[in-house]
Amino acid sequence: MGDKNLNKKKKYNMLWGNFLFLGPSTLVFLAVVVIPFAISIIYSFSNWNGISNEIKFVGLNNFNNIFSGKAKFLDAFWFTLRITAVSVLLINLLGILLAVALTARLPLRNPFRAAFYLPQTMGGLILGFIWQFIFIAGFPAIGDKLNLGFFSQQWLGTEKTAFAALVIVNVWQNAGYVMVIMIAALSGISSELIESAKVDGSRPLNTFLRIKLPLCIPYITVSLFWTISSALKMFETNVSLTKGGPYGSTTSMALNIYNDAFANNKYGLATAEALVFFVIILAITSVQLYMSKRKESQIL
Amino acid sequence: MKRTKGRVTMLCVSLAGVLALTACGGQAGEGQNSQTSSSESAKTKTIYIYQNKIEIDKALKKTAEAYTALHPDIQFSIESVSDNFSTGLKTKLASGELPDVFTVLGNQDLKLWQSQLEDLTDQPWTKDMIPLAKEGITGDDGKVYGLPVSVEGYGYVYNKKLFQQAGISKVPVTLTELKQDVESLKSAGIQPLVGAYMDWYQSGNFLVNMGIARQKDPLAFIKGLYDGTATFVGNEIFKEVADFIQYDFANGKNGLSTNFNNQTTQLVNGEIAMTLGGNWLQPTIDNGNASLEAGLMPLPVNDNPEENDKLYAGVSGYWAINKDSDVKEEVKDFFNWLVTTPEGQTHMTKDMQIIPGFSSFSADNKAIGDLGADLSRYLKEGKVYGSYNSYYPDGVAQAFGEAVQRFVAGQVDKDGFLQELQNEWDRLAE
Structure with missing residues (x-):
């Protein structure tokens, strides 16, 4: 009986301790995340323009406009899905290839690692502007000198090439990050395993596919999660490289929300879109995490 | 007992934590207060100006210094931003x-901000505003809410030397003449045109405005668009403008991957004979290639010289006063000084090099350069169409620009293009 009482008191004390250590950060979290989020839910049912003092509530109108395709959000969603699929695939493939190449005993291994990681340290906005210059002025100059039609086409001027341009910049920017994660993964594998595989007569490719890659699965989960969520949230590169053009065909979800909120002054609609955006990202990344975790537990 | 003590200590610590947090918040507020109180103690007041004409930033600061020299109690803090100006303003x-x-910006933008603005109707300078300038900043209640900064206009900016090289003696004022001149430029080996179709800005604002400004009664047409009695679809004037856009694009080079910088560089380097632009390009030309002789000429869409020998002009923006500002009376004095005293006017015309939206004083022909002088001449002769972008629903200019891009890329035909203009208007107007 006494013992139970003591336990209770201990629990009570723990509560105070929790309050002491978690209280301030919870307060901050409430103030800057939870409360604004709640307010944005309220705004999403209104037609507020972002400035005026009058706010009229319009029920589910904003959501109606989103899902009926009237608000262009669905176009942006479709574009974002396509570019996410392509760039996630390429970023991870290239990242893994680079990691494999740069864990081998190559001369100048470290400078190469640094060089491939470098784009990651630059801001997306700046990258976008630099690449815009390369696509508009650099590529055509090369194309004219060498007479290569491939380079002198209007890279940012047509739908397909603008899409490709965004993929190129995304892959170039982010492959280095995946490479660093995968280098960590590959160099963490114990050399005994590899040696015994060698003794058993496994060829290098086989060793890679059957032993190294499965052991790297937790790292791949992280890379996938990070690349998917960052590709879905693509904004700066988009805004500085193509501005959504030509004719709005490369407008990502985030850029679409920005346009609606700040250019079209449809703040209510934009917050509704932001909510849908949040749910979409949550859903996609949760499914991805669930599936890769299941794969992990199957293999490891 | 001991336990209670512990609990009290914990409470104290957590309270202290909370206090520390609030103290941080308080400090920021106090910082601001102390700033104002210290400036009050010295009896100086600071006017904070946030404006979107980046090219007059230096001149405006110089003007402000001159005013501070006259009124030592007034200080200025000036911030000039061109990209994302309105986003920044909303954040503020x-x-x-x-x-x-x-x-x-006037009209739609005025409606958006009107509830925050000081009524300036009783200011002495409002009677001197030219009608073009006044109508844009007059609210539905008939009150005036801002001071017009400058009149700007556009057409084709052309390179006079290249025109001479191709044997063109006078600027074309009809479409047929334009086409002949383009051919003679081509046969002289000169790139006749280039358009910045990669940006939605020029197509959405300047090209589509041509169709609206050329209507018999543009404001009635816009009103009709709002209430559904007018439409772009099948409008003869818009069809002509659409043909003109297609012609301009077809005789340009890589339009869809040319942006504003690219376009300006080609103009300043003398690589192209004509391009869409306005008198705001003058400072860039002066800085980049002072020997370039440029002029401003009309954009002819058909063969009636009277209809086509015109430029397009409007007021690019107004300075408005925040009605909750502590220094609004001081700002009014400053505005008065700026546009009613010879000294202030000189600062506007010589330093900021602008064409004023007032009848009481006029631009300095030397300061505004060739482009400004051409515009000023057309303005004086009354040969200008208006600029109606500020009447559009928010976001329509961008949507129009994208429609133009789709049109010149061959994604839609002429009728599809006009239909698209209509759809975008309807989508964003509601």
Whole structure:
């Protein structure tokens, strides 16, 4: 009986301790995340323009406009899905290839690692502007000198090439990050395993596919999660490289929300879109995490 | 007992934590207070100006210094931003730091901001505003809410030397003449045109405006668009403008991957004979290639010289006063000085090199350069169409620009293009 009482008191004390250590950060979290989020839910049912003092509530109108395709959000969603699929695939493939190449005993291994990681340290906005210059002025100059039609086409001027341009910049920017994660993964594998595989007569490719890659699965989960969520949230590169053009065909979800909120002054609609955006990202990344975790537990 | 003590200590510590947090918040507020109180103690007041004409930033600061020299108790803090100006302004509003003076574009933008603006109708200079300038900043209640900064106009900016090289003696005022000139430029080996179709800005604002400005009664047409009695679809004037856009694009080079910088570089380097632009390009030309002789000429869409020998002009922005500003009376004095005293006027015309939206004083022909002088001449002769972008629903200019891109890329035909203009208007107007 006494013992139970003591336990209770201990629990009570723990509560105070929790309050002491978690209280301030919870307060901050409430103030800057939870409360604004709640307010944005309220705004999403209104037609507020972002400035005026009058706010009229319009029920589910904003959501109606989103899902009926009237608000262009669905176009942006479709574009974002396509570019996410392509760039996630390429970023991870290239990242893994680079990691494999740069864990081998190559001369100048470290400078190469640094060089491939470098784009990651630059801001997306700046990258976008630099690449815009390369696509508009650099590529055509090369194309004219060498007479290569491939380079002198209007890279940012047509739908397909603008899409490709965004993929190129995304892959170039982010492959280095995946490479660093995968280098960590590959160099963490114990050399005994590899040696015994060698003794058993496994060829290098086989060793890679059957032993190294499965052991790297937790790292791949992280890379996938990070690349998917960052590709879905693509904004700066988009805004500085193509501005959504030509004719709005490369407008990502985030850029679409920005346009609606700040250019079209449809703040209510934009917050509704932001909510849908949040749910979409949550859903996609949760499914991805669930599936890769299941794969992990199957293999490891 | 001991336990209670422990609990009390914990409570104290957590309270202290909370206090520390609030103290941080308080400090920021106090910082601001102390700033104002210290400036009050020295009896100086600061006017915070946030404006969107980046090219007059230096001149405006110089003007402000001159004013401070006359009125030592008035200081200025001037911020000039061109990209994302309105996003920045909204952010400032949201954080409760709305500037004392900021740029409002007129009409739709005025409607958006009107509830925050000081009524300036009783100011002495409002009677001197030219009608073009006054109508844009007059609210539905008939009150005037801002001071017009400058009149700007556009057409084709052309390179006089290249025109001479191709044997063109006078600027074309009809479409047929334009086409002949383009051919003679081509046969002289000169790139006749280039358009910045990669940006939605020029197509959405300048090209589509041609169709609206050329209507018999543009304001009635816009009103009709709002209430559904007028439409772009099948409009003869818009069909002509669409043909003109297609012609301009077809005789340009890589339009869809040319942006504003690219376009300006080609113009300044003398690589192209004509390009869409306005008198705001003058400072860039002066800085980049002072020997380039440029002029401003009309954009002819058919063969009637009277209809086509015109430029397009409007007021690019107004300075409005935040009605909750502590220094609004001081700002009014400053505005008065700026546009009613010879000294202030000189600062506007010589330093800022602008064409004023007032009848009481006129531009300095030397300061505004060739492009400004051409515009000024057309304005004096009354040969200008208006600029109606500020009447559009928010976001329509961008949507129009994208429609133009789709049109010149061959994604839609002429009728599809006009239909698209209509759809975008309807989508964003509601």
